[in-house]
Amino acid sequence: MSATIDQLVNREYQYGFSTDIESETLPPGLSEDTVRFISAKKQEPEWLLEWRLKAFRRWLTMTEPHWPNVTYEPIDYQSVSYYSEPKSTKPIGSLDEIDPKLLEMYSKLGISLNEQKRLSGVAVDAVFDSVSVGTTFREELAKEGIIFCSFGEAVREHPDLVKQYLGSVVPYSDNYFAALNSAVFSDGSFCYIPKGVRCPLELSTYFRINQSNTGQFERTLIVADEGSYVSYLEGCTAPKRDTNQLHAAVVEIIALDNATVKYSTVQNWYAGDENGLGGIYNFVTKRGKAMTNAKISWTQVETGSAITWKYPSVILQGDNSVGEFYSVAVASKMQQADTGTKMIHIGRNTKSNIVSKGISAMKGQNSYRGKVHILPKAEGARNYTQCDSMLVGNECGAHTFPYIEVQNNSAILEHEASTSKIGEDQIFYLKQRGLDAEQAVSMIVSGFCKEVFKELPMEFALEAQQLLGITLEGSVG
Amino acid sequence: MLEIRDLHAAVDGTPILKGITLTVNAGEVHAVMGPNGSGKSTLAQVLAGHPAYEITSGEILYKGENLVEMEAEERAQQGVFLAFQYPVEIPGVSNAYFLRAAYNAKLKAAGKEEVDPMEFLDLVEEKLKLVDMDPAMLHRSVNAGFSGGEKKRNEILQMAVLDPTLAILDETDSGLDIDALRIVAGGVNALKRPDNAAIVVTHYQRLLNYIVPDQVHVLAGGRIVKSGGKELALELEARGYDWLLEAVA
Numbered sequence: 001m002s003a004t005i006d007q008l009v010n011r012e013y014q015y016g017f018s019t020d021i022e023s024e025t026l027p028p029g030l031s032e033d034t035v036r037f038i039s040a041k042k043q044e045p046e047w048l049l050e051w052r053l054k055a056f057r058r059w060l061t062m063t064e065p066h067w068p069n070v071t072y073e074p075i076d077y078q079s080v081s082y083y084s085e086p087k088s089t090k091p092i093g094s095l096d097e098i099d100p101k102l103l104e105m106y107s108k109l110g111i112s113l114n115e116q117k118r119l120s121g122v123a124v125d126a127v128f129d130s131v132s133v134g135t136t137f138r139e140e141l142a143k144e145g146i147i148f149c150s151f152g153e154a155v156r157e158h159p160d161l162v163k164q165y166l167g168s169v170v171p172y173s174d175n176y177f178a179a180l181n182s183a184v185f186s187d188g189s190f191c192y193i194p195k196g197v198r199c200p201l202e203l204s205t206y207f208r209i210n211q212s213n214t215g216q217f218e219r220t221l222i223v224a225d226e227g228s229y230v231s232y233l234e235g236c237t238a239p240k241r242d243t244n245q246l247h248a249a250v251v252e253i254i255a256l257d258n259a260t261v262k263y264s265t266v267q268n269w270y271a272g273d274e275n276g277l278g279g280i281y282n283f284v285t286k287r288g289k290a291m292t293n294a295k296i297s298w299t300q301v302e303t304g305s306a307i308t309w310k311y312p313s314v315i316l317q318g319d320n321s322v323g324e325f326y327s328v329a330v331a332s333k334m335q336q337a338d339t340g341t342k343m344i345h346i347g348r349n350t351k352s353n354i355v356s357k358g359i360s361a362m363k364g365q366n367s368y369r370g371k372v373h374i375l376p377k378a379e380g381a382r383n384y385t386q387c388d389s390m391l392v393g394n395e396c397g398a399h400t401f402p403y404i405e406v407q408n409n410s411a412i413l414e415h416e417a418s419t420s421k422i423g424e425d426q427i428f429y430l431k432q433r434g435l436d437a438e439q440a441v442s443m444i445v446s447g448f449c450k451e452v453f454k455e456l457p458m459e460f461a462l463e464a465q466q467l468l469g470i471t472l473e474g475s476v477g
Numbered sequence: 478m479l480e481i482r483d484l485h486a487a488v489d490g491t492p493i494l495k496g497i498t499l500t501v502n503a504g505e506v507h508a509v510m511g512p513n514g515s516g517k518s519t520l521a522q523v524l525a526g527h528p529a530y531e532i533t534s535g536e537i538l539y540k541g542e543n544l545v546e547m548e549a550e551e552r553a554q555q556g557v558f559l560a561f562q563y564p565v566e567i568p569g570v571s572n573a574y575f576l577r578a579a580y581n582a583k584l585k586a587a588g589k590e591e592v593d594p595m596e597f598l599d600l601v602e603e604k605l606k607l608v609d610m611d612p613a614m615l616h617r618s619v620n621a622g623f624s625g626g627e628k629k630r631n632e633i634l635q636m637a638v639l640d641p642t643l644a645i646l647d648e649t650d651s652g653l654d655i656d657a658l659r660i661v662a663g664g665v666n667a668l669k670r671p672d673n674a675a676i677v678v679t680h681y682q683r684l685l686n687y688i689v690p691d692q693v694h695v696l697a698g699g700r701i702v703k704s705g706g707k708e709l710a711l712e713l714e715a716r717g718y719d720w721l722l723e724a725v726a
């Protein structure tokens with residue numbers, strides 16, 4: 001029976017194809033010249049180059065963090081290529097100018113860059129290796145005053161906004177990988193929602209690493225002005241390759257007074273094979289700052305990557321601000337995930353809610369690491385944390401590392417945790433009712449993840465469903 | 478409908494069933510009784526296709542086909558239903574969703590069109606009355622936090638929805654109070670038809686006051702040591718199992 005489970009969790013990675021497209025790729029190596037090359041390539045202003053160089057110099061003085069519960073061979077940062085772009089990319093303009101091969105690849109991934117096919121009501125910014133190859137529905141969004149474009153374009157066309165907010169939540173000195181990203185980030189998405197505007201579409205960035213031996217270092221900056229609302233989605237895939245590839249991204253969210261930002265991720269980078277060969281090292285810094293009455297909600301479904309190191313966090317700066325974190329993390333094969341969140345309560349009556357569901361299978365190791373910090377002035381702060389682990393088989397592991405620091409006695413914190421195991425008995429029960437093993441595992445897992453899946457936007461819930469092979473609850477349910 | 482011939486089965490290399498031969502015809506109810514450890518539950522699990530049990534020799538024919546070759550879900554799709562002694566909890570999955578998935582799996586296997594949630598709701602509401610279950614139970618997670626009696630009733634609800642050809646009830650009476658027992662037995666009786674059959678595995682005779690068997694078999698040491706009509710159950714109630722075991726020894 002456990003052989004059946006193994007087969008199911010060990011299914012072929014269906015996004016593992018690579019696209020044969022001519023690329024201009026920087027030779028491996030990292031120095032100030034690399035930083036200058038990228039900055040020049042993007043025709044950046046002097047202030048941004050300076051910022052990158054400061055980050056690079058800072059990075060040189062830092063050491064890679066080894067406190068996460070993961071093990072891997074030392075990374076040779078000089079063997080990575082820090083920039084790759086498809087040769088045919090013209091300066092961003094009409095979507096018609098995108099290389100048909102790229103369009104084909106995105107459609108193979110289920111991402112339509114064709115605005116005619118407006119099935120899902122999602123505006124997409126597609127990032128291929130180091131550059132954004134196209135952003136859909138820009139004009140429609142512009143009517144509302146919403147800016148949604150590649151990061152490079154934002155630097156050129158909205159420099160004041162970028163300058164004001166870049167690094168304001170995740171400073172370049174924040175941590176080793178954030179510093180590296182700040183030095184060499186190549187592209188990403190930028191989004192600004194004006195005062196009082198409710199963004200009519202889901203905004204989405206789809207990240208694809210194609211070139212072998214390249215790292216992807218993208219940066220996303222979302223600014224929600226006072227009283228605005230936006231729901232943002234992020235998806236990621238990469239071809240199957242035998243070598244590990246580095247992905248060190250930074251996402252910054254600023255939610256000004258009374259704004260709400262919902263950020264959802266389905267991360268499905270290539271995870272490596274069952275012997276741990278290949279796969280993406282996913283070292284990501286994601287953080288939001290919520291001002292008065294603002295709300296930031298992170299939802300993530302992490303199924304890919306050989307190693308995941310990621311703690312989407314919220315700084316609850318303003319009074320009455322709310323931070324949420326809903327997570328499903330799967331570690332199968334030889335995957336290692338060390339993921340969780342930080343909720344930093346600064347303002348009064350701030351609230352945070354954490355729901356983490358970790359699934360470990362085969363030889364996967366899954367760690368939840370979360371911090372709740374109540375600062376002295378956070379009168380009346382509240383936190384609820386629920387942390388559940390599910391084990392499939394006998395060779396995997398689940399670990400929980402909660403950190404709680406309370407400096408104000410009026411705070412109320414709750415923490416619940418559980419560990420369960422998918423048993424042969426559960427699977428046999430469902431099989432005896434006519435469901436095959438795959439449906440059975442899907443049903444058990446979907447039940448386990450229900451509280452998180454219901455937080456995902458519909459379009460994404462469907463993708464997550466496909467990803468985990470899960471049938472979601474029907475309308476009678 | 479069911480022909481078991483000289484069936485031997487083992488778990489982890491330990492033989493449990495040591496030569497069972499049993500024929501169940503359409504329209505019949507068979508009771509399988511016996512002391513603890515006699516192999517009653519193993520027989521039920523083997524018929525349902527539990528992977529932990531290895532069939533070492535003998536054969537099982539179901540509607541003329543080799544049951545042993547079929548996966549558990551195939552057997553279920555073909556109308557074999559096991560009411561579990563210990564129904565399993567599936568947190569986060571609603572009873573309604575689970576029931577519909579099971580119902581649709583059977584339809585799909587038969588090449589029929591699956592039903593949508595609204596159609597299914599109509600169907601299941603009828604069946605709820607049969608086991609006197611509150612419709613609110615449909616929206617709770619499968620068996621999670623159910624009382625012992627609720628779990629057993631839920632098994633019979635599933636049986637009613639799936640309408641099996643061969644129903645195997647594994648100690649469905651254990652842990653039931655008399656009212657629940659009556660409801661469960663009533664459900665089973667209501668589902669009885671000339672074209673289906675049931676095997677009722679039980680330790681005690683009391684269930685057989687409500688579900689009247691055509692034949693009673695006594696299992697001991699992995700073999701059927703005695704078969705008879707419904708009066709055999711009464712005799713067992715009065716005399717216990719020891720006299721039979723001694724006779725065999």
